[in-house]
Amino acid sequence: MWRRYPVGKVTDRVRFGIWERPQYAYGVNFAANLAKKLGLKAISVIEFGVAGGRGLLALEDVAERIGRHHGVRISVWGFDAGVGLQKPVDYRDQPHVWGQGDYVMDVKALKARLRFAHLNLGDVAKTVPPFLEQSGAPPIGFISFDLDYYSSTAVALKILDGPPDSRLPRVCCYFDDIVWPEEACHNEYVGEYLAINEYNAQHETCKISKLGNLRWIQPHAAEWHEQIYIHHDFAHPLYTVKLRDSLQLHL
Template identity: 50%
Template sequence: MTSLNSLERGMIRAVRLLTRPGRIVHAALRRIPVGSYELRCALDLYPRPHYAYGVQQAAVLAQRLGIPHISVIEFGVAGGQGLVELDRMAQLATEATGVAIDIYGFDRGEGLPKPSDFRDLPYIWREGDFTMDVAALRNKVPRARLMLGDIEVTVPEFLKLERVAPIGFVSIDVDYYSSSVAALKLFRGSPEHFLPRVFCYLDDTVGDDDQIIHNEYVGELRAIAEFNETSATTKLAPVNGLSAKRTLAAPWNDLIYVAHIFDHPEYSRYVGRADSQTQLPLHA
């Protein structure tokens, strides 16, 4: 564990920027509001590129399936900056694809609860961290629907709601093992609640230096492993090789998973590009 001051941490960020090819250009491009939505997503030019990627992929999948309306969810709203950006990405994705997108935010509204046991990593997280100004957030993101309360209660209640559009993207940043278990119960819902593949951002699978001991026996990784062990028809898996596919590899690439819902009636439906070739030409 390090004890760098803010100036030293800034120096490290500067060195990383200067020593990685293309990073200076990339940082400059982020500040220039030019280029299409698709281009800015491809180049990670939005402040939270993981949200841009997840929402875009969900909207494109819905578009190819002919589904006009989907939902995106953030577990762990806290101060609300993520929900604000999720709302913005949803609006941009709608403009690009024509798919309407509803936004839901799940949070206790009172900060983290008391850790349940060692699997909640109490040496990293504390009860009461990450509180929320509910009134201010509702004013800031009036389109989003806040699901306030214990996730163990609000997730089952959410799954009983009528007229909820299929879920296409989920961000889970609730820190604890126990809270991650509760959030992942969302995927115990029936297939009609989802797109056949749901893009997920699972924040607490990789951490800073004092969190490098994240592993499959504690925290969110333990919750994911248990979910996969006990679910026969839905599996959470990372997007293999995502960093190699992106224009610029970034740490968030390793935090993107997809929930594959194998018993979804649309799971095997072809969604490849309409202009893809069915037969490659034979060159002389």
């Protein structure tokens, strides 16, 4: 009933998951809250894998409402090939569950519906490097990875290889393709899990790690709690800034 009539404070709605995509609301709120505490006025949030655009439209809505609540300007970016999935590279892309031509986008229809999100069309191998070099985007605070393939996710993760001021010290990441479909039998040797593990092996001071215990911290356990990870940049100049004052701790 509450989801149907989403009244109430933005932060209560985040806590109880009263959004079309509660995982996006959680991640954007995490990022906006962190930015505010670090004195940053603007952040970027990203969806890798847009397809029909339902997720990007939901992200726009979340960014607008949560940004207004925290007084943080939020830029929204979507990355997609625009022509559906390419040919899988090998078994690591899990061709037993998805393949070439799946998820074709109606580019014109989606562009007509987007209000302020930027749509970066093309293979992520071609669109991620210029994003880091030329976009002038505010620091990245939240990323949804929904590219299905290991090979695409491994490339998309390079967005976290920019200079420290291109991202917050902790970036909330949602990985869509580690639970469903059941036939995928997701595991650490293929798909998004493999891309995460390889990223961690290649980076000494940056690690992507599951946000443990989320299901115990939130009022109700939800499937997406298993899919929230944090990109930690331990060498980031802002990583060790204390976020809670002593009075708050005492209370």
